[in-house]
Amino acid sequence: MAEVTKLVSANNKILGKNNSLITENNRVLKGNAKSIKDNNKAIEKNSKVLQANAKVLAENNKLLKSNHELLTSNHELLTSNHELLLKIAEKIGV
DSSP, X not given: OHHHHHHHHHHHHHHHHHHHHHHHHHHHXXXXXXXXXXXXXXXXXXXXXXXXXXXXXXXXXXXXXXXXXXXXXXHHHHXXXXXXXXXXXXXXXX
């Protein structure tokens, strides 16, 4: 009978330690769940920012293309103007 009492006592100590570990694990799991929730919120915000950045970049690309076309047109006009000035200079003997 004393042997059974020792075994039951040892088993109760093990169960107590297991309960402590389960309590600690539950605390950690709650913390992890909160961290995951916070991370998901941050990911959602970052996704929205990235989408907004993509729109801005697309608009910038349009503006750069338009600017390039304007610069090309300006270059053509300057070249034409230069040719006209050379012809005028030739006619007036400069």
